[in-house]
Amino acid sequence: MKAFILSIGIFILASPALAAPDIPPVPDTPSAVADLVHVRAFRLENGYRYDWRQEQPMVDQGVLAVFKVNPDLVYPRNAAEPVLYAGDQTVQRLNSGHQSGYVIAIIPGEVDLSRAPVWFGQPDLPERVNAEVIRTQRDLADNADIRSFKADKIESVRQQPVTATDLSELLRKHIAELVLEYSPQERDLVETWRLPAGQPGRAAQ
Amino acid sequence: MKNTLEVRAKKYYWTLSVCLLMLMVMLASSAQAMPTHTQLAGNSLTDYPFFEYVKAFNANASVSVAIDPSRFPGIAGQTCDIYVVTAKGTTGWATNNTLTDVTTGGAQTQTFSAANIQSNTFLVAGPSELSANAGLGLGVGYDVVLDCDQDGLLGNADFIDGLKNEAGLYVVHDTTAAGPLAVTETLYSINATVGASFGIPANKLAEDLYYPTTIATMGQLPLIIISRGNGHNYQWYDHIGNHLASYGYIVMSHDNNTEPGVQTAATTTLGHTDAFIDQVAAGVIAGGALVGHLDTSRITWIGHSRGAEGVAIAYDRLFDGTHTPVNFVRANIKLISSMLPTDFEKTNVADPHDANYHLWTASGDSDVNGSAGCDLCQTFHLHDRATGNRQSTTIQGTGHGWFHDNNSAAAAFFGPCSIGPTNSLTHQIQLGHFLPLVKRYIEDNIPSIDFLTRQYESFRPIGVPTGNACIVVSHEYRDGTASGNFIIDDYQTQTGTGTSSSGAAVTFNVQNLTEGRLDDNNSSFSWTTSDPFNGATQGGPADTTRGVVFDWTNQDRFYEWEVAVGQRNFASRLLFNDNLYLSLRGAQGTQHPNTLAVLGDLTFTLTLRDNTGTSSSINIGAFGGGLEQPYARSGGWHNEMETIRIRVTDFLNNGSGLNLGNIVAVRLNVGPSWGSGRGRIVVDEVMLTNDRTVYDASNNGDPHIRTVDGVHYDFHSAGEFVVLRADDDMQIQTRQSPVSTAPPIGNAHTGLASCVSINTAVAARVGAHRVSYQPNLNGEPDPDGLQLRIDGVLTSLPANGIDLGLSGRVAEAPAGDGIQIDFADGTTMVALSRWWSSQSRWYLNVSVFNTPAEQGVMGIIPAGNWLPALPDGTLLGPRPGPLSQRYSDLNKTFADAWRVTSATSLFDYAPGTSTKTYTNRGWPPEQPPCEIPESPPTEPLDSDVAKEFCRVILDEQNNADCVFDVMLTGEPGFAKLYEQTQRIEAGLTKTILSGNRNPSRPGEKVTFTAKVFRAALDKTIKPGEVDQDAPKGAIQFVLDGDWIGDPIELDENGQASWITSRLTAGGHKVSAIYIPAERDEVFLTSQSAVQIHNVTREGR
Helix, strand or coil, X not given: CHHXXXXXXXXXXXXXXXXXXXXXXXXXXXXXXXXXXXXXXXXXXXXXXXCCCCCCCEEEEEEEEEEECCHHHHCCCCCCEEEEEECCEECEECCCCCCCCEEEEEEECCXXXXXXXXXXXXXXXXXXXXXXXXXXXXXXXXXXXXXXXXXXXXXHHEEEEEEECCHXXXXXXXXXXXXXXXXXXXXXXXHHHCCCECCCCHHHC | CHHHHHHHHXXXXXXXXXXXXXXXXXXXXXXXXXXXXXXXXXXXXXXXCCXXXXXXXXXXXXXXXXXXXXXXXXXXXXXXXEEEEECCHHHHHHHCCECCCCCCCCCEEEECCCCCCHHHEEEEECCCCCCCCCECCCEEEEEEEEECCCCCECCCCCEEECCCCCCXXXXXXXXXXXXXXXXXXXXXXXXXXXXXXXXXXXXXXXXXXXXXXXXXXXXXXXEEEEECCCCCCCCCCHHHHHHHXXXXXXXXXXXXXXXXXXXXXXXXXXXXXXXXXXXXHHCXXXXXXXXXXXXXXXXXXXXXCHHHHHHHHHHHHHHHCCXXXXXXCXXXXXXXXXXXXXXXXXCCCCCCCCCXXXXXXXXXXXXXXXXXXXXXXXXXHHHHHCCCCEEEEEECCCXXXXXXXXXXXXXXXXXXXXXXXXXXXXXXXXXXXXXXXXXXXXXXXXXXXXXXXXXXXXCCCCCCCCCCXXXXXXXXXXXXXXXXXXXXXXXXXXXXXXXXXXXXXXXXXXXXXEEEECECCCCCCCCCCCCCCCCCECCCCCCCCEEEEEEEECCCEEEEEECCCXXXXXXHHCCCCCCCEEEEEEEECCXXXXXXXXCCCECCEEEXXXXXXXXXEEEHHHHCXXXXXXXXXXXXXXXXXXXXXXXXXXXXXXXXXXXXXXXXXXEEEECCCCCCCEEEEEEXXXXXXXXXXXXXXXXXXXXXXECCCXXXXXXXXXXXXXXXEEECXXXXXXXXXXXXXXXXXXXXXXCCCCCCEEEEEEEEEECCEEEEEECCCCCCCCCXXXXXXXCCEECCCCCCCEEEECCEEEEECCXXXXXXXXXXXXXXXXXXXXXXXXXXEEEEXXXXXXXXXXXXXXXXXXXXXXXXXXXXXXXXXXXXXXXXXHHHHHHHHHHXXXXXXXXXXXXXXXXXXXXXXXXXXXXXXCCCCECCCCCCCCCCCCHHHHHHHHCCCCCHHHHHHHHHHHHHHCCCHHHHHHHHHHHHHHHCEXXXXXXXXXXXXXXXXXXXXXXXXXXXXXXXXXXXXXXXXXXXEEEEEEECCEECCCCEECCCCCEEEEEECCCCCEEEEEEEEEEECCCCCCCCCEECCCEEEEECCCCC
16 A cells, blocks of 8 residues: 555645635625615514624514625635624524525614625624624724615615514524525525424423 | 450461461462463464454454464464354353354364464454354454363363453454444424523524334434534434444434534534433424433434534533533533534633544545644644543545535535545445444444554455545544553653653654644644644644654664653553553654655554563554555645554564563664654654453452452451542442451452451442432441431332432342442442341442442552552552551551542431541551450451352452451351352343333333343443343333233343333333343343333323
């Protein structure tokens, strides 16, 4: 085997890269989302802990939004990815979007998108992002002249608010439909959210 | 009273001393009467040591037998019959020493020469000649015997490989091939409310479950949880799920909250583990098929990428106590395997701590790419933080995406010599190693170790192709247990280049040597002299992992570790058999000119030198490989560490003359005369190591300790002591009370003749519960029996025992008078008691089975020491010469260190009393007389009388202890207690009951299955494996206290099922009683825990 490896090694030195990387490099940030195609306010009867930022606030209202994005910005990778921000919030991405170019997302709390720019900041883990990081990233976005959407643009894509008992219902009934409409390649995500759920067992009794 | 004792002392002391001598002679004689136990099975090698003894053989490989006449001169000139027999184990050989060869041609007759090991090497089985049909197991065990008196029986003149619990060899099947069980897969979502209660987000509730289709007929199966990576789908692990489920595991892959990060992933892993156990018990998963079949005491976590870091963080939370699960405890996590983990959280958080940890690395990964400029992409960090058993498997030519099963997803591969697409080859390597890996830590499987330790070129899963030069696999393996391991140099302390971490001198003339952190110090893997650890990614900036790096260029050079004084007796480390290895890990220095100049495997020679200057050398290439060439990826190669292990006894072959009893140096010889002409290598973790991980132990009579590593010594201090502990959930304490006797007999291990005490009470920590078994608290002698308390409450044991949660249980002992405690970590303790009327007190024998515990009075005695370590890890070193120092070390330093305190005591006390009440720091006195006011004088017995009482005790050591105790105390009851202990040690069983659904509907068919296991170490529970010596007999099922029909006979796997459709509405108590076969004088009855089965109109 040693001799075999030797010959392989010589060959390798002669041609250092025989296969190209299939993960695109991370685009430069900050980078604005390309477009806003859907906005819908929501309320939840039972809120949930928002784990897309370090402070993990409880969320019982927010905005469902669909953004058109550069697919390379949302290409799934296990190393750090660009974090999506909206104003002073991190944005919860509910799908990948790298195939369709559309990201379905939740912006928690009351947010006025006409005053809140939406952009991809430096690669990081959202769970590590706190208010201070957001301020820093916002400054970078401002310096890059990333602007919020105009009010008429927002109004043109705004849908009627919805109410759900909890995030689970919101996912199954509303967000799933957005995935099917804007990112149908991710149908398996919808199927996962709509899997039959077991009855409450011991823990819930 | 004093005069009486002195008279007795004069009368019996001489007699007792003579008897001791006689006993020692008897023991020595009987030791000579045993067959010689040594390694025999293995493979021929072209170069020295000319033969490698191994544990595992692939089914398609041949098996050879060799014996070195220089090590065993008596073999020369003998004509022996070579038998390959089905492995029997200790008990099997004790009861049947008949030799029955299982090879095609039968036993072969060979005459052995005095020449060398090569001339005494014989092929005994060709490819596929020995059955590898292990059912759900990994390999079939065989023993090898050289029957040198040619009588067809194992006898005194013979040699055997496998006499003990480890078989001589194991023939293993293709580990890449699916197991024998059909697998059912089901997709579902955890109920959102349940999920939320365990911290699972609403969008991550899905699970993909794989389990044996015939699970209803099976017992409890270990659980494997898979946590996906970012951008992956939880349904992309069918290959792992189906593979492991087909071998009898329950595998669940869950959606994972990786998108926010790795902490959220860890939370999801913890939550899904808890929720799954909860929902299985509730019967809402897979239609209740898993109810009663989930073994929550043995859990494996497998993670991928961010999920792979997540599983380490999850364990870190358990370790730090920042997360408390509901349905499992940290001790239940038996293995963590991280596939290509990120390292966002770094030191102290992404930390597997003491878990059994395994790492997969893909050298062609373009996501977690291992590059110098991406610290969080360096997979090896997590591995090097692990402090327990740890191993890694590095595969060249593969990418991040080929570890899951979606060929349409991104391969995330970048590099030459690809082994994909598709992911097929990666999967074969993955599956071929996952099976032995899981079996290693779930079942303490022996042949699995070969898959994790031997050079891949020498031993690999059968199903992985052999003709593809791009398949390059490297293993790292470090046994993290204290037993038998001695770290010569891990570079973590004594950081000067002239001193090893074990404190001895290091000398060298290799060039450009640097010690330091295993961390490339810049963002490039290009070689520069300012970055001596170029390519090393074992540690990040905050990590402490260290090693040494050096080079040589076309000249012979060396690097030598002196072996510290006190550690030089390698022979004493051969505790169990020849499974003692010299081990180190090393890697070629990335892109160094010497690495580039000589591509391919790099070899060197390891040399042992003794105190006379005699040396023996073995080139690591003799075993078929070397340190692999780093994966030559454009833009960066990382160092790929590989462990080299050489059996220490190999250095003795062909009359090397080496004295393993006094090894003064280990030398690493490099250069043209010793291997590769030039090179640059990183070296670390130079150590002596063995493979033992679980133990049996005992604490009998007045008290004779058999430690978990098999050392016998007497410990007579008075008070309450921690005799064995593993972690916060498992601890055993005993109370030792002094007894007045004649002057005692000396103990061979301590060399002391101490006045004695006896065990009079025992207490245990069983998970969250405290159990005590002790005399009544008021101190009045009470021959009616000892009292059992659970958490301080006086408790009567029902026939089926008491469930203590999370696999813990206390029940009556199946033989004699006493209790049995099952701990969550698999430990079983039996305490047998007997009333001593003349002393008006109870005394106890304590037996422990299958325990991972290593600390305490019964704990491991580290090599080079005469006693177990103290609680803080302090070692007492070798046995002191002066008797007074021994006395002080044992009865002051050691005893006081392991005494319980009021805060740590597990016993119960009457008001106004405490552990101090039972403490007597003056006992034993340094010199006789052995008098204590609370103990009436005892009347010693003549040795012949004592021997007669003890003649039924077969184990030599136990027999000697029995005779000692009966002689000294004059109490024949000790012999009875030893006899009952003997019954326990030989035949203790465990019965586990499971049902296929719970609840069920009225009239619905329900299957209850009971499985019976033997408790002793040589028959460790291996779920689903065919156990040739499984208990025989029948199971009596019990419903609501009534026996149901006739007993049902156990099948070959020791299990029986009861199928009923007559359960009426309501709650039912179901249990199973094992009834040993008629005339079975070995196995003892056992009862399962009571299961509550609910029958409701709604069913599940």
